[in-house]
Amino acid sequence: MEPRSSGLVVLVLVCPLAAAVLLQLFGRLDRRLCMPTALAACLASLSLTGVLAGNVARGMPWVYHPGNWGGLGIELKMDLLALLFCLLIAGLASLVLVYSYRFIPHELAPRETSYYTVFLFLVSGLLGLSIAGDLLTFWIFMEVMALSAYVLIAIIDVPHAFESSLRYLFMGALSSLAILLGVVLLYGAAGTLNMAGVLGVVRAGANGQATLALALCSVGFCVKGAQVPVHFWLPGAHSAAVTPISAMHSGLVAKLGFYGFARFIFFVFGTTAAVGVLKMTSVLQWIGALSILYGGIMAILEDDLKLMLAYSTISHIGFMLLGISLLSPAGLTGALFHLLDDGLAKACLFLCAGIFIYRDGTRSIQQLKGIALRTPLTAAAFTLAAFSLVGIPPTSGFVAKWYLVLGTLQARRPFFAAVMIIGAMLAAVYAFRVVFYMFFAPERSGALQMDDVPPAMLAPAAILGAGTWVLGIAAIWILPHIQRFVASLVS
Amino acid sequence: METNSVIPLIAVFLPWLAVAAIAFLPKEEQRLKKIVHVAVSVAAFGLVVSLLPRALDGQAFNFKLFSITDNLRIALRVDTLGYYFGLLISFMWMLATIYSLRYVDHKEDRYYGFLLLVLSFSLGAAFAENMITYFIFYELMTFGSYPLIVHEETAEARQAALKYLVYAIFGGSVLLFALIAHFYWGQNLSFNGAGVLSAASISRAALITIFVAYLVGFGVKASIMPLHGWVPDAHPAAPAPASALLSGVILKLGAFGIIRVVFNVFGVALFKQLNLDLVLAIVASVTIILASIFALTQDNLKRRLAYSSIGQVSYILLGLGLLSQDAALGGVMHIAHHALMKGCLFFCAGIIIIETGKRNISDMEGIGFRLPVTMLCFSVAALAMMGIPPSAGFVTKWLLGVGSLQAREGFFIIVLMISSLLNAAYFLPIIYTAFFKGEKQPLGWRGETSKAMLWPTCVAAFLVVFAGIYITMPGLPYSLVKIVVRAFVGG
Numbered sequence: 001m002e003p004r005s006s007g008l009v010v011l012v013l014v015c016p017l018a019a020a021v022l023l024q025l026f027g028r029l030d031r032r033l034c035m036p037t038a039l040a041a042c043l044a045s046l047s048l049t050g051v052l053a054g055n056v057a058r059g060m061p062w063v064y065h066p067g068n069w070g071g072l073g074i075e076l077k078m079d080l081l082a083l084l085f086c087l088l089i090a091g092l093a094s095l096v097l098v099y100s101y102r103f104i105p106h107e108l109a110p111r112e113t114s115y116y117t118v119f120l121f122l123v124s125g126l127l128g129l130s131i132a133g134d135l136l137t138f139w140i141f142m143e144v145m146a147l148s149a150y151v152l153i154a155i156i157d158v159p160h161a162f163e164s165s166l167r168y169l170f171m172g173a174l175s176s177l178a179i180l181l182g183v184v185l186l187y188g189a190a191g192t193l194n195m196a197g198v199l200g201v202v203r204a205g206a207n208g209q210a211t212l213a214l215a216l217c218s219v220g221f222c223v224k225g226a227q228v229p230v231h232f233w234l235p236g237a238h239s240a241a242v243t244p245i246s247a248m249h250s251g252l253v254a255k256l257g258f259y260g261f262a263r264f265i266f267f268v269f270g271t272t273a274a275v276g277v278l279k280m281t282s283v284l285q286w287i288g289a290l291s292i293l294y295g296g297i298m299a300i301l302e303d304d305l306k307l308m309l310a311y312s313t314i315s316h317i318g319f320m321l322l323g324i325s326l327l328s329p330a331g332l333t334g335a336l337f338h339l340l341d342d343g344l345a346k347a348c349l350f351l352c353a354g355i356f357i358y359r360d361g362t363r364s365i366q367q368l369k370g371i372a373l374r375t376p377l378t379a380a381a382f383t384l385a386a387f388s389l390v391g392i393p394p395t396s397g398f399v400a401k402w403y404l405v406l407g408t409l410q411a412r413r414p415f416f417a418a419v420m421i422i423g424a425m426l427a428a429v430y431a432f433r434v435v436f437y438m439f440f441a442p443e444r445s446g447a448l449q450m451d452d453v454p455p456a457m458l459a460p461a462a463i464l465g466a467g468t469w470v471l472g473i474a475a476i477w478i479l480p481h482i483q484r485f486v487a488s489l490v491s
Numbered sequence: 492m493e494t495n496s497v498i499p500l501i502a503v504f505l506p507w508l509a510v511a512a513i514a515f516l517p518k519e520e521q522r523l524k525k526i527v528h529v530a531v532s533v534a535a536f537g538l539v540v541s542l543l544p545r546a547l548d549g550q551a552f553n554f555k556l557f558s559i560t561d562n563l564r565i566a567l568r569v570d571t572l573g574y575y576f577g578l579l580i581s582f583m584w585m586l587a588t589i590y591s592l593r594y595v596d597h598k599e600d601r602y603y604g605f606l607l608l609v610l611s612f613s614l615g616a617a618f619a620e621n622m623i624t625y626f627i628f629y630e631l632m633t634f635g636s637y638p639l640i641v642h643e644e645t646a647e648a649r650q651a652a653l654k655y656l657v658y659a660i661f662g663g664s665v666l667l668f669a670l671i672a673h674f675y676w677g678q679n680l681s682f683n684g685a686g687v688l689s690a691a692s693i694s695r696a697a698l699i700t701i702f703v704a705y706l707v708g709f710g711v712k713a714s715i716m717p718l719h720g721w722v723p724d725a726h727p728a729a730p731a732p733a734s735a736l737l738s739g740v741i742l743k744l745g746a747f748g749i750i751r752v753v754f755n756v757f758g759v760a761l762f763k764q765l766n767l768d769l770v771l772a773i774v775a776s777v778t779i780i781l782a783s784i785f786a787l788t789q790d791n792l793k794r795r796l797a798y799s800s801i802g803q804v805s806y807i808l809l810g811l812g813l814l815s816q817d818a819a820l821g822g823v824m825h826i827a828h829h830a831l832m833k834g835c836l837f838f839c840a841g842i843i844i845i846e847t848g849k850r851n852i853s854d855m856e857g858i859g860f861r862l863p864v865t866m867l868c869f870s871v872a873a874l875a876m877m878g879i880p881p882s883a884g885f886v887t888k889w890l891l892g893v894g895s896l897q898a899r900e901g902f903f904i905i906v907l908m909i910s911s912l913l914n915a916a917y918f919l920p921i922i923y924t925a926f927f928k929g930e931k932q933p934l935g936w937r938g939e940t941s942k943a944m945l946w947p948t949c950v951a952a953f954l955v956v957f958a959g960i961y962i963t964m965p966g967l968p969y970s971l972v973k974i975v976v977r978a979f980v981g982g
Contacts, residue, residue, distance in 0.1 A: 392634065392663075393627035402671060409675040417671070421664045428660040436656075440641050440649060476559045 225257015686758015
């Protein structure tokens with residue numbers, strides 16, 4: 001169906017951007033106003049996205065052509081892929097902001113204003129890259145997001161964080177450079193930056209330039225998504241960051257690796273080129289499978305809760321990558337749904353980890369033994385999300401896993417079904433190990449008491465934890481839209 | 492005949508009332524809470540019984556909850572087979588809940604909460620309309636049982652529960668694969684019909700893959716060797732009423748799944764055509780013999796009973812593997828008959844532990860004088876297990892024996908005979924030790940133990956004999972199972 005034009009699309013992204021500027025200018029006047037301003041901006045983005053959702057779900061994307069760029073093809077476009085990611089971004093960011101209200105003064109008191117400002121830049125970068133309809137906009141907002149992400153990791157005053165941030169910066173810059181080169185090559189070949197335009201040219205006849213661009217972009221997104229063997233920057237970066245930022249990173253920023261592939265394979269190169277040239281999708285399948293197993297095994301070996309979750313992120317992005325590179329309808333449905341459910345679950349788990357850090361100052365899984373007696377609600381939220389991470393029915397993780405495994409069979413690659421099932425078993429080991437320690441470890445003592453953490457921290461974690469189960473039920477309403485969208489991408 | 496009925500749905504979710512009672516009643520109201528628990532379990536049984544007249548006419552009760560796609564839906568449909576199992580589940584649960592009143596004396600909220608939740612999940616599985624509904628309830632049941640097994644929180648219980656979890660996750664993962672493969676190739680997960688897979692459209696290799704995956708997935712619960720490892724550890728660790736339910740119902744949920752696979756997924760004709768019946772019969776025979784031999788060597792009473800259960804559940808599978816009319820009848824009836832016998836035995840073992848603290852058979856000299864009624868019940872159930880008439884155990888063994896001749900596979904009679912001999916070899920010494928070893932004392936008829944524990948034991952023992960005499964009485968297993976067998980096996 002014909003896309004319809006609306007200025008609301010650009011507003012989605014302007015809200016957080018404007019709020020960031022406002023905070024930078026006036027944030028220092030009263031630090032208590034920072035969080036509400038940022039939250040208002042994110043909620044505004046969320047509701048704008050919600051307003052746009054109806055038509056997108058019915059298969060009609062929204063577009064907006066800012067300025068007068070003529071032949072360059074600059075465009076903002078909200079299709080279902082963008083919509084899902086935008087809803088996740090704005091929703092998660094709002095919850096993480098609420099969480100930050102009490103957590104950030106605890107850890108980052110003097111830099112609160114900067115924190116919220118950069119946070120908003122991060123959100124606008126994420127929103128911008130997801131609604132970008134052309135390569136340049138995509139790349140620019142990806143850089144806005146990446147630069148904010150480096151800063152948000154280095155913002156905490158520990159030497160370890162700075163070092164991790166540097167490593168992340170180095171890898172991030174290299175990958176951005178690779179993607180930029182790819183974009184330039186594509187522009188050279190197609191003469192337009194618009195994704196639909198490029199797609200038309202590449203389809204007409206993929207040449208050497210497009211092939212090279214594809215290779216460069218693939219390498220770039222593999223780094224962004226921390227896939228084996230270019231994953232090494234992620235565990236340090238995710239665990240060194242302040243916890244709300246870890247949640248953002250794991251739930252959203254690292255998912256860029258997947259989102260970029262989804263965008264580029266289907267909207268820039270087209271599946272024929274992706275399959276035919278370089279056999280890229282088969283390479284991606286193996287990279288995804290390796291990452292699933294590597295992340296899972298490393299997570300089991302890890303005692304630091306946040307590092308464990310970071311490795312789990314590698315594993316779960318592997319699931320998505322494998323799902324998308326199978327190019328089967330069910331696999332793609334599963335991958336897209338996994339983007340949502342893993343976002344919720346990972347964010348919830350990180351927020352719970354943050355509560356343990358806030359309360360007991362510990363990140364060691366061993367020291368969580370019996371903590372369910374002291375923080376029963378946090379432990380319960382953690383458990384809900386852990387079930388989704390493993391994919392136990394009726395959580396949303398189960399729905400995703402169902403379609404992902406179905407996708408491997410559709411693509412006639414049952415071997416990868418085994419990989420996914422083993423990956424889920426590994427997830428069960430590392431996730432339930434923590435649950436087991438929290439609830440049933442012998443080192444429990446004292447009477448049961450309710451969590452003595454601020455409700456502003458507890459509520460977001462609980463909402464996300466419950467959300468993973470609600471999404472599992474709500475899948476019956478969401479899936480038909482995703483499936484229709486997927487059907488338009490692969491036959 | 493199909494009718495829509497909401498009663499199964501109410502029966503499934505009624506136990507949640509008990510959870511609500513735990514959550515909302517004040518802590519001191521232990522007595523009131525216990526009344527609610529018992530009332531809920533009795534009411535669930537009553538609801539199921541209220542459907543009996545119509546179930547005996549062969550009616551099925553439908554209730555559709557919601558559908559994801561046309562052939563993927565969450566729905567309840569109580570056919571005769573499901574009704575039969577649901578009746579057993581609710582009855583055993585009623586006995587076990589009453590028994591628990593005196594047996595369980597710490598962490599009661601957690602215990603009863605999960606006890607009744609598992610009732611809800613098990614009933615949901617029994618009443619499931621299709622494999623995905625079954626799977627969801629089955630997995631919830633699996634994880635809900637964990638707190639019941641770990642209840643005592645000794646090091647031993649913790650180890651056992653962990654082992655249970657590891658096995659369960661492995662089984663669940665394989666099961667998920669089976670389910671997805673079934674859905675992918677068969678496109679129909681419904682239990683409504685005698686076989687939804689067909690050799691015409693699905694390759695032989697795929698069919699065998701599906702069956703083997705189901706067999707392994709359900710086999711962990713049904714404790715097929717070598718997947719039985721968790722059973723002998725979990726039974727002694729759990730509280731006696733939970734052990735009774737483990738053996739009586741939870742193991743059977745695995746066997747029930749295999750019955751569904753044979754009757755409703757493959758259909759008897761296809762199952763035979765693929766020669767899978769012989770595979771199942773051999774696997775079951777090996778388990779029967781080996782489990783009985785292992786049982787001989789156990790001194791811990793509950794451990795010996797656990798090994799006995801491993802063997803007995805395979806009787807069900809043997810009946811299914813022979814698949815003649817009488818063998819199927821015997822196999823499916825054994826679900827209920829074994830539940831009554833083993834329930835009674837575990838109830839007795841629990842009374843022995845509570846009253847004397849003895850767990851090892853070698854310490855039980857002369858215990859028949861101290862606990863005459865208990866040991867009488869024990870003897871009745873143990874003799875029934877050996878297959879002495881008139882008893883429930885005799886009926887099923889007889890049917891299986893006749894059935895193996897009908898199937899022209901007389902070899903399996905030898906398996907039954909060896910097994911009966913071994914049963915005698917490990918049960919008779921217990922009776923001998925209890926009544927004929929040690930010093931003779933006056934019988935302690937009075938104040939033997941509390942009524943709440945003794946009555947369920949006596950009811951179970953009574954039914955073991957009663958079901959062996961009035962075999963065809965409406966409501967007892969035969970009346971229902973014959974409808975099932977007529978529908979699926981013929982005759």
